[in-house]
Amino acid sequence: MTAERVSWTIDGRPILDDVGVLAPAGAVTGLLGPNGSGKSTLLRILAGVQQAGHAPPSGTATSTAFDGVDLGGVPRRERARVLALVEQDAGTDLPLSVLDAVLLGRIPHRSLLAGDSDADRAAAHAALLAAGAEELADRAVGTLSGGERQRVHMARALAQEPRLILLDEPTNHLDIAAQLDAMRVLRDLAADGVTVVAALHDLNLAASTCDHLVLLDQGRVVAAGPVGEVLVPEVLEPVYGVRVDVLTHPRTGRPVLSFERG
Numbered sequence: 001m002t003a004e005r006v007s008w009t010i011d012g013r014p015i016l017d018d019v020g021v022l023a024p025a026g027a028v029t030g031l032l033g034p035n036g037s038g039k040s041t042l043l044r045i046l047a048g049v050q051q052a053g054h055a056p057p058s059g060t061a062t063s064t065a066f067d068g069v070d071l072g073g074v075p076r077r078e079r080a081r082v083l084a085l086v087e088q089d090a091g092t093d094l095p096l097s098v099l100d101a102v103l104l105g106r107i108p109h110r111s112l113l114a115g116d117s118d119a120d121r122a123a124a125h126a127a128l129l130a131a132g133a134e135e136l137a138d139r140a141v142g143t144l145s146g147g148e149r150q151r152v153h154m155a156r157a158l159a160q161e162p163r164l165i166l167l168d169e170p171t172n173h174l175d176i177a178a179q180l181d182a183m184r185v186l187r188d189l190a191a192d193g194v195t196v197v198a199a200l201h202d203l204n205l206a207a208s209t210c211d212h213l214v215l216l217d218q219g220r221v222v223a224a225g226p227v228g229e230v231l232v233p234e235v236l237e238p239v240y241g242v243r244v245d246v247l248t249h250p251r252t253g254r255p256v257l258s259f260e261r262g
């Protein structure tokens with residue numbers, strides 16, 4: 001997936017300024033950056049979800065392409081067959097069971113008048129299993145804890161069987177075991193050729209899981225590349241305003257970061 005020249009202003013304030021992103025297929029790309037750096041906004045623009053009244057400044061030529069196709073020009077339903085967005089804290093007031101919520105992910109794949117097929121239900125159950133939420137299938141979504149709800153949102157996106165999945169802080173409500181399980185799901189998707197882009201705050205989770213990183217600061221890309229090139233003190237310290245030490249994990253060889261307030 002590539003995005004070029006993504007700019008966005010709100011009330012004249014630049015939120016994203018000429019951002020370019022390359023997210024390789026079959027890889028997990030981590031989208032990093034401090035609070036307010038523009039990660040959620042970028043994911044929503046990449047997914048084609050835009051809030052009314054927040055127009056990009058004139059004169060910019062934003063383009064987002066996946067598999068050589070300009071996603072901006074693809075009708076919504078068709079786009080939903082290609083990409084899934086897992087938003088941060090996406091609540092729902094709908095009185096839905098978890099299984100029905102996950103079955104919503106199948107809608108782009110069936111004809112408009114058709115109900116759920118056996119194949120749809122099988123895909124929904126497989127997605128619930130992969131997201132560690134199968135025991136929640138009959139619960140009402142509104143009664144779930146934050147972490148349970150997050151697993152259900154992941155399951156809904158998996159049921160969509162996307163080739164591009166965009167996730168906003170997919171682990172923020174999860175306990176440590178569930179965080180690792182969620183990142184394993186993303187790795188498995190990437191191994192199947194899916195393009196995965198996840199906004200993450202936990203730099204160590206990014207270090208242990210991602211192949212490729214994009215670091216935003218104040219709406220601009222300040223670094224992008226392999227994990228070992230981005231997660232280095234000279235890149236991170238000016239952005240986060242903390243002292244960073246980088247160690248090497250004894251088994252995986254991946255970076256392990258330690259932070260101190262300078």
Ligand SMILES: Nc1ncnc2c1ncn2[C@@H]1O[C@H](COP(=O)(O)OP(=O)(O)OP(=O)(O)O)[C@@H](O)[C@H]1O
Nearest residue numbers: 010015033034035036037038039040041042051199
């Ligand atoms: N609807 C809005 N109205 C005004 N400002 C907004 C709106 N949506 C986002 N912003 C501002 O845009 C900037 C980027 O927000 P965004 O949510 O994209 O950042 P983020 O990197 O995802 O942050 P966080 O890590 O805190 O979730 C922030 O300064 C935010 O306050």
